Amino acid sequence: MRFAKPLIRTGPTAAAAAALALSLAPPAAAAGISVSTSGSTVSVTTTACTQINGSWGTASLLTGSQATFSQGRQVALSGTSAGQSAAWSNVSRGTYTVIVMCSNGNTAGTQSVVVSSAPTSSPSPTASPSRGVMGGVGGSSTDYGTVTLVAGGALVGTGIVGAAWYLRRRTRPRRL
Known part of the structure; x- marks a missing residue:
């Protein structure tokens, strides 16, 4: 039967062991x-x-x-x-x-x-805004909010209806 003794390092022995471990470690x-x-x-x-x-x-x-x-x-x-x-x-x-x-x-x-990945043969698609218009002075872009788009659509719709009503009214023959 064998008895194991704990290995205790002190002083210079511990320093030498630490230096050896650092020298064997892979480069960082x-x-x-x-x-x-x-x-x-x-x-x-x-x-x-x-x-x-x-x-x-x-x-x-x-x-x-x-x-x-x-x-x-x-x-x-x-x-x-x-x-x-x-x-x-x-x-x-x-x-x-x-x-x-x-x-x-x-x-x-x-x-x-x-x-490990090969580059794509075609350029990746560029992101475009979900609403609004790309462009402007100096290549800037404006992304309009939902409220602005609804209000603008309502104004355009009102203008079209108004124009149609006016033109229809003008084309009716006038009775004397």
């Missing part, structure tokens, strides 16, 4: 960026960049055959001091590397991502 994702995919869209977020002359920086999406930041598909970061982001749409299946370069020249991080 880049601390400065977070990369995600949704279908054939790749997006990256970071909080590492600061705005300089109106620019937060640039993110680059590199294929396996591309080696430098400038060779990838570059997108300007947008956002606020709370966080910046960039996205690439219609990305083909494969493994990519995302690099974020802040406007001050520092690299916020580098991370690999796998895209």
